[in-house]
Amino acid sequence: MKITSVEPFILHAPINVPSISDSTHTITHWGIVGVKIGTDDGLFGYGYTGTHAHLESDRLVTSCIAKSYGPMLMGEDARDGDRLWLKLARFPAVQWVGRAGVTHIALAAIDIALWDLRGKAAGLPLWKLLGGATTELLEAYNTDIGWLSIPKDRLVDGSKRAIEHDGFRRLKIKVGHADPMIDIDRFEAVRKAVGPSVTIAIDANGKWDLPTCQRFCARAEPLDVFWFEEPMWYDDVGSHAALARSTSIPVALGEQLYTADAFNTFIGAGAVQYVQPDVTRVAGITEYIQVAHNAHSHRLPVVAHVGDMGQVHVHLSYWHPATSMLEYIPWIKDCFVEPIKVEDGHYVRPQMPGAGCTLTDQAVAAFGQSC
Ligand code: 0YR
Ligand code: MG
Numbered sequence: 001m002k003i004t005s006v007e008p009f010i011l012h013a014p015i016n017v018p019s020i021s022d023s024t025h026t027i028t029h030w031g032i033v034g035v036k037i038g039t040d041d042g043l044f045g046y047g048y049t050g051t052h053a054h055l056e057s058d059r060l061v062t063s064c065i066a067k068s069y070g071p072m073l074m075g076e077d078a079r080d081g082d083r084l085w086l087k088l089a090r091f092p093a094v095q096w097v098g099r100a101g102v103t104h105i106a107l108a109a110i111d112i113a114l115w116d117l118r119g120k121a122a123g124l125p126l127w128k129l130l131g132g133a134t135t136e137l138l139e140a141y142n143t144d145i146g147w148l149s150i151p152k153d154r155l156v157d158g159s160k161r162a163i164e165h166d167g168f169r170r171l172k173i174k175v176g177h178a179d180p181m182i183d184i185d186r187f188e189a190v191r192k193a194v195g196p197s198v199t200i201a202i203d204a205n206g207k208w209d210l211p212t213c214q215r216f217c218a219r220a221e222p223l224d225v226f227w228f229e230e231p232m233w234y235d236d237v238g239s240h241a242a243l244a245r246s247t248s249i250p251v252a253l254g255e256q257l258y259t260a261d262a263f264n265t266f267i268g269a270g271a272v273q274y275v276q277p278d279v280t281r282v283a284g285i286t287e288y289i290q291v292a293h294n295a296h297s298h299r300l301p302v303v304a305h306v307g308d309m310g311q312v313h314v315h316l317s318y319w320h321p322a323t324s325m326l327e328y329i330p331w332i333k334d335c336f337v338e339p340i341k342v343e344d345g346h347y348v349r350p351q352m353p354g355a356g357c358t359l360t361d362q363a364v365a366a367f368g369q370s371c
Pocket of ligand 2: 203230
């Protein structure tokens with residue numbers, strides 16, 4: 001499986017409402033930024049990272065893929081996944097400009113493409129290649145009903161519809177207003193509408209500080225909050241450890257952490273209870289495995305961050321024994337040959353060989369950008 005081509009791509013896939021917001025980001029498109037790697041046996045592997053579709057930033061990633069990492073991959077054996085991961089991640093000149101950030105998510109896309117190739121060569125979906133499904137039915141939780149940009153009445157209607165019509169049993173709603181009592185009010189309205197048996201998590205996307213979080217939690221504790229995600233600045237270990245000690249609401253985080261080392265620091269400090277790696281932000285499946293196994297060895301649940309990158313995560317989540325649920329956001333699935341699918345609140349287990357990232361020709365034609 002000698003690597004013969006490394007071609008980057010950028011797709012900007014529109015969402016079908018004008019925009020969606022959390023406390024920190026507003027987006028109109030999702031960026032699907034990645035690489036198609038060809039081998040001499042005629043197979044192609046696809047891997048991608050998720051962005052918020054800012055073309056010049058996306059081009060930093062594809063430049064790293066094509067110009068820094070691409071030449072190091074040509075002629076290599078795609079089956080040597082761990083060796084190639086180390087070759088790229090530890091290449092001194094690239095490591096110098098980034099052990100995280102642009103270079104790391106570029107490596108994520110490449111690593112996923114190499115796993116995709118190995119799955120296709122073996123004729124196995126990724127979850128099977130990794131060791132088989134450890135869960136019968138992977139639960140999906142719906143984030144799409146809960147954007148901060150959705151007014152309270154529509155938030156309540158959408159939540160009810162997700163439960164009563166679409167079969168979800170778990171929801172997540174965004175929080176992060178300057179006045180946290182507005183978020184308490186929105187949460188209470190949803191809780192009243194869906195009843196006590198539905199789990200409702202919240203996500204502040206890094207917005208608040210420790211006193212705001214503590215004030216919020218004192219009011220939120222009786223409302224049965226399933227977890228409090230990214231309450232504060234992403235890298236602030238001490239504040240998350242302090243919050244975790246001071247509230248009974250479990251702290252969840254990880255979507256903004258780039259490395260297994262960063263996860264180790266949070267886990268070691270008791271600063272996280274639900275561990276949420278994103279395979280497209282840590283450097284691919286190879287590093288995700290380390291993070292998930294380490295969390296599992298600390299008896300912590302792993303619930304991958306999806307954003308809109310569920311294609312690979314559904315495989316990882318069916319496989320990993322610490323995972324029993326996965327976020328659901330539906331906007332870009334139809335860009336892929338085997339789109340993620342939720343039925344009656346559960347993810348359908350993918351069947352096609354590989355890591356689930358093969359793009360359709362139509363998506364490339366409709367949404368492709370020049371790299
Ligand atoms: C939009 N999921 C998240 C989106 C989402 C973000 O900014 O990327 O809200 O990925 O926090 O848990
Ligand atoms: Mg989040």
